[in-house]
Amino acid sequence: MMLSSELDDAVPLDEFFRSGGFSAALDTYAATHGGTDRRAVASMWSLYYFSILTIPYIVARRADHALPVAAQNMTIALAEDGLPRALGLARVGDWSEGEDGDLLSFVVPLISQHLAEVVAQLKAQGGMAPKLAWNNAAVYIDYAFNATEREHAGDGDAWASRPLFSAPHLPDGSANPFLGCLRHEIEGGETVCRRKVCCLRYLLPGIPSCGELCALPAQRKPQRKQ
Secondary structure (H helix, E strand, O other): EEEHHHHHOEEEEEHHOOOHHHHHHHHHHHHHHOOOHHHHHHHHHHHHHHHHHHHHHHHHHHOEEEEOOOOOEEEEEEEEOOOOOEEEEEEOOOOOOOOOOOHHHHHHHHHHHHHHHHEEEEHHHHOOOHHHHHHHHHHHHHHHHHHHOOOOOOOOOOOOOOHHHOOOEOOOOOOOOOOOOOOEEEEEEEEEEEEEOOOOOOOOOOOOOHHHHHOOHHHHOOOHOO
């Protein structure tokens, strides 16, 4: 993520999604990597997109900086295989929030100003179920928030982002699209994190499993198969 003014070969996100650029990017990725299932191609594309969007946003928000992530003001640049290479931000204000907040509050503008529109485009052009798209985004929000957590809850719960996946509603009263997307389970005496919906990467050639995180038991450890 960088300033749009410094991002080479970038196009406005609105133009990218509405003028055929996104569909062409999916076609390029599919042709380059041999993917034939449109949903799986769109899902893998979204994993790259959501990682470069949500991780910088959450990390900056933990430092009391609110990045301007309204989709209509951002740009995107692609790699040669059609995957997102970088996102560009407009220089708006000083980006300082100046007050503490929790994860549920952090994600409200991210959802309303950006993610909801992208999820809709993934469904319309990639045939991807919204619940899968939200689950893909949830993985990176969970990672970024937990990785930057310095203090754990007094009840001994080390999962800092748990409220995001257990609260039915967000602070603005809207339904929480991340409800139930991730869960922690005890297996073999260890705590493992699991997705609710599989990302379909197993339908793409040469893409390794996401291991214990996968929602499908058969896909968690394929390397153990004989």
